Amino acid sequence: xxxxxxxxxxxxxxxxxxxxxxxxxxxxxxxxxxxxxxxxxxxxxxxxxxxxxxxxxxxxxxxxxxxxxxxxxxxxxxxxxxxxxxxxxxxxxxxxxxxxxxxxxxxxxxxxxxxxxxxxxxxxxxxxxxxxxxxxxxxxxxxxxxxxxxxxxxxxxxxxxxxxxxxxxxxxxxxxxxxxxxxxxxxxxxxxxxxxxxxxxxxxxxxxxxxxxxxxxxxxxxxxxxxxxxxxxxxxxxxxxxxxxxxxxxxxxxxxxxxxxxxxxxxxxxxxxxxxxxxxxxxxxxxxxxxxxxxxxxxxxxxxxxxxxxxxxxxxxxxxxxxxxxxxxxxxxxxxxxxxxxxxxxxxxxxxxxxxxxxxxxxxxxxxxxxxxxxxxxxxxxxxxxxxxxxxxxxxxxxxxxxxxxxxxxxxxxxxxxx
Numbered sequence: 001x002x003x004x005x006x007x008x009x010x011x012x013x014x015x016x017x018x019x020x021x022x023x024x025x026x027x028x029x030x031x032x033x034x035x036x037x038x039x040x041x042x043x044x045x046x047x048x049x050x051x052x053x054x055x056x057x058x059x060x061x062x063x064x065x066x067x068x069x070x071x072x073x074x075x076x077x078x079x080x081x082x083x084x085x086x087x088x089x090x091x092x093x094x095x096x097x098x099x100x101x102x103x104x105x106x107x108x109x110x111x112x113x114x115x116x117x118x119x120x121x122x123x124x125x126x127x128x129x130x131x132x133x134x135x136x137x138x139x140x141x142x143x144x145x146x147x148x149x150x151x152x153x154x155x156x157x158x159x160x161x162x163x164x165x166x167x168x169x170x171x172x173x174x175x176x177x178x179x180x181x182x183x184x185x186x187x188x189x190x191x192x193x194x195x196x197x198x199x200x201x202x203x204x205x206x207x208x209x210x211x212x213x214x215x216x217x218x219x220x221x222x223x224x225x226x227x228x229x230x231x232x233x234x235x236x237x238x239x240x241x242x243x244x245x246x247x248x249x250x251x252x253x254x255x256x257x258x259x260x261x262x263x264x265x266x267x268x269x270x271x272x273x274x275x276x277x278x279x280x281x282x283x284x285x286x287x288x289x290x291x292x293x294x295x296x297x298x299x300x301x302x303x304x305x306x307x308x309x310x311x312x313x314x315x316x317x318x319x320x321x322x323x324x325x326x327x328x329x330x331x332x333x334x335x336x337x338x339x340x341x342x343x344x345x346x347x348x349x350x351x352x353x354x355x356x357x358x359x360x361x362x363x364x365x366x367x368x369x370x371x372x373x374x375x376x377x378x379x380x381x382x383x384x385x386x387x388x389x390x391x392x393x394x395x396x397x398x399x400x401x402x403x404x405x406x407x408x409x410x411x412x413x414x415x416x417x418x419x
Contacts, residue, residue: 122356129344132409137337144331144403151240151338152233159221161325161333164239165191166219168361171239173247173334176326177258178347179354182370183248184212186358189367193217204370246343246357247334248350249408252401253416256312257305257385259326264303267293275311275324276303282314283307309389313396330404337407344408386416 136142146154163172168190174180185204187193192200194207194217201207211217224232250258263271272293280286284307290296311317312327325333334341343360345353354369386394394416398405405412 119356119359122352125349126343129346129409130341133336133341133344133407136407142406146332146335147337147403149338151237151335154335154338156222156225156232158332158335159236160215162221162339163187163218164220164243167191168363169239169243170361171243171245173245173339173341175248175250175255175330175333177255177262178248178250179350180248181209181212184218185370186367188212188217190363191219193219203367240339244343244361245339245341246345247330247336247341248345248347248353249330249404250347251382251410252330252404253382253386253397253413256308256327256397256401257381260305260308263326264308267297269293272296279303279307279311283310305385306389309393309397312400313393329401331407346408382413382416391417391419 137147161173161175163174163184165171165187170187170190172183172187174183182204185207188207188211189201189204194201194211196206221236224236228235262268264276269292273291276293276296277289277291280289280301280303284304286301289301290299296302312323317323322328323332331337343357345357351369355364358364358369389397398413398417404410
């Protein structure tokens with residue numbers, strides 16, 4: 001009788017183990033790809049994961065989590081010995097595709113010259129950007145909301161900007177108005193998450209715009225709960241430890257100007273109904289406001305930049321609803337003090353940063369980063385845009401976005417904040 005019970009128990013345990021193995025491994029890696037990392041990935045100490053300290057959470061993971069960690073780490077790597085990318089210059093000599101002189105001028109690329117020097121400069125730039133971020137995250141005298149919380153304290157819905165590519169071991173935190181459309185295209189190509197007549201897209205520019213921002217196209221951290229249940233947080237930590245994580249940032253005030261231009265100066269029905277109508281009622285004292293954006297524009301009902309800034313500094317705004325992602329602070333979108341990013345790009349140096357990142361990821365032979373548009377909002381426009389904004393509002397606005405300025409090394413706009 002005892003032997004029969006032991007046999008039944010063994011069968012049950014083996015069955016549970018196999019189910020876990022199939023669900024976690026197959027769902028995580030995909031049906032056709034069994035490699036998780038590029039040579040860009042590298043091991044880190046447990047302390048490299050924000051919110052986990054050596055000898056504490058990581059070592060205290062229960063048996064099932066140790067099993068998951070071992071399972072994910074068992075995938076073959078192309079190069080285990082590659083040091084941290086910002087501490088040693090990576091191999092040179094990849095071949096760039098041929099492009100026309102006109103496209104070079106539009107893109108700002110120069111594939112042919114100063115490659116060694118450029119790589120060295122980029123490496124130093126990354127070291128400096130990461131040092132600045134880590135120093136201010138560790139500085140107890142510099143505070144801002146959510147700074148002190150751990151990764152475990154971040155709600156699931158706040159992790160929806162972290163896009164995961166399991167094929168190459170890459171995590172990208174997208175920031176609206178910072179070239180995120182084209183970086184999402186790149187992630188689609190890398191992850192092969194979207195097919196065209198059964199074939200994955202190979203050129204980012206071939207991906208239709210309507211698919212780029214479709215949430216079903218991307219695997220993001222906030223979807224992990226539905227896939228993995230109670231294992232989701234530990235899987236996130238494992239991926240954060242092993243994968244290459246990057247984001248692109250922008251001068252916070254210039255990003256606000258860009259958001260205003262694209263969402264309120266152009267006819268956008270969604271943003272007109274959700275944001276413009278309330279702003280016109282609250283700050284412009286308009287009545288009988290048209291219900292459609294086309295009618296409003298014809299009748300001269302437009303949100304001014306002053307209305308937009310007043311909306312942002314109004315304490316009532318976020319009591320009703322959180323900032324929209326297009327003007328939400330970067331630290332709230334990407335949690336840079338809880339996540340140890342490996343690469344910090346800037347829109348101000350987009351062409352150079354993008355080329356260098358693709359080179360480091362060893363995918364620069366597969367495609368080029370899509371062209372950047374030269375009509376994007378420039379930092380030199382700040383003075384003109386903020387000229388009619390009251391000083392008190394500008395000072396309030398800076399306090400709201402101060403963490404983004406400081407963490408990512410943007411100088412305080414003193415000329416805007418003084419009489």
